[in-house]
Amino acid sequence: MKIAILDDYQDAVRELECFSLIDSHDVKVFNHSTRGLGQLVARLAPYDAVVLIRERTSFNRALLSKLPNLKLISQTGKVSGHIDVAAATELGIAIAEGAGSPTAPAELTWALIMAAQRKIVPYAMNLKEGTWQTVSTNQPFNTLGTVLKGRTLAIWGYGKIGKLVAGYGKAFGMDVLVWGSDASRAAAEADGHRAAPSREALFEEADVLTLHLRLADATRGIVTADDLARMKPTALFVNTSRAELVAADALEAALRSGRPGGAALDVFENEPLPADSVLLRMPYVLATPHLGYVEKDSYELYFSHAFQNLVDFFDGKCQAILNPEYRANVRNG
Template sequence: MIIIIPDDYQSAVPTLNCFQKLQGHDVRVYQDTLKSVDELAERFAEAEALVLIRERTSITEELLTRLPNLRLISQTGGGIAHIDLNACERRGVTVTAGAGSPTAPAELTWGLVLSAMKYIPEQVENMRSGHWQTRLGANLHGRTLGIFGYGKIGSMVAEYGRAFGMRVLIWGREGSISRARENGFDTTARKSSLFEQSDVLCLHLRLTGETRGLVTKADLAGMKPTSLLVNTSRAELIEPGALVEGLKAGRPGFAAVDVYEDEPVTDHPLLHLDNALCTPHIGYVERDHYESYFGTAFDQVLAFAAGRPLGVIRGPVAT
């Protein structure tokens, strides 16, 4: 099969142990990101299978109509909001997806919490510039950690907060609140209370039609001027422009962000704010995670070629 893997920013995929699974196939890996349909159609013209790295490339019906050879899209991780599944089905393109691990994004979330609360990046840079002890950080112990989205990642971050001696507060759907209570965490019946009480508030929601823009300007305006908002999930969970506006107004007082509306980012309003800590969507970008993600995706390609369904989300199975 001709297999194309786009958007490998770090040239990491060929270095993975699992890459050897594709020996014998024509595999083409690209490091740059293309945005226009014309460019993507030209690059993918011969592809029989695409292996997508998360949501870096959108697969639209307009693009699919120009890919007559495409038979399979193997998606790393479980997110498929960037793929037009109905269009894939109409054109006989099978879509498979794997499952993500909460470990890497949960660990990055906590790294951002510590970095922001202690001003670690700023202190490092100031010391390199010859300045000593320029800011006063804050302890986590005894403060309130709010978790918005008590799923696999959110529940792991909640346990980190417990280990650091924080009061953990959960708000979400009834099932989330029930699980949180069973695990011994405080819950609140009102969304506004989560924003008002949290010293650190972490977003761990999947992006859907229901959750898009769920965090509003009013929510952020209710946060403490000393609070920290951490978003390692999706930028679109927050109402457009609300976070930048809120940070300029001082509520929340600080934000640590790993996700953006349009990636990769070359410039963004958050990069120009002193009270924002920005990382380049690295929550899932680490070697162990990649071996798991791509190992599953490659297994799905091989299973499809052999006529064995594996992880099929939508579409026919090769015979």
């Protein structure tokens, strides 16, 4: 069968142990993204199956309708709004979901918090330029880092990742404050953390605030300009979940106004992030290129499931189909 693997920016997939599951098939790995409908159609038209790396490429109805050979989309992890499931089902295209782990994104979140609070990146970059113990040669930005012990870690979302991050905060001596559903706040209290009395209090009390919410219609733009304006001028806003959780342009405006005082970001509305993004020019922003799941153990987990689902599908025994109704619409030939 002909298989396309999309958006493998680092050309890392072929080096994974699990690649052996499909290396006997006709596999093409694409290392560069394309966004135009015509370009995507030309690229993908010959393939029976595509393997998607998270949400790096979206599959809407217009694209799916122009891929007559496509029988399967094998997703690494879960589908999260980037595939038109209804259109795929109507067109007889199966979607297989995989599995993931909260460990890598939780660890990256903590790494960003530590790096931003202690200003590790600018210190290290300036050291390479021969400047000792200097964050910035622009004196207003040449500030000291701060420790985490005794400060308030505010977490919005107490799922698998949020729980891990809360545990890290507790281990570092932070006061962990959680907001979310009633069930999430109750679970946080059961684990020995504080439940925020209100959404407003979460933002007002935070020294570090980190988002761990799924992106859905109900959560899109859920963090507003008013929320951000409640943060301390010394606070750090952290987002390793989805950029679209924050109202459009609200974070850039908030950072310019000084509340919060800084941000650590791994996700952006447009990815890859353009080199001329204003966020990259802000000295109080630490930005990484969506690395939350980009780690060897996570890749092995993601792709072993995606590849096994693909093999099982063409053997007629895949148990991970998101849209089993596709069978009623399978195209003949």
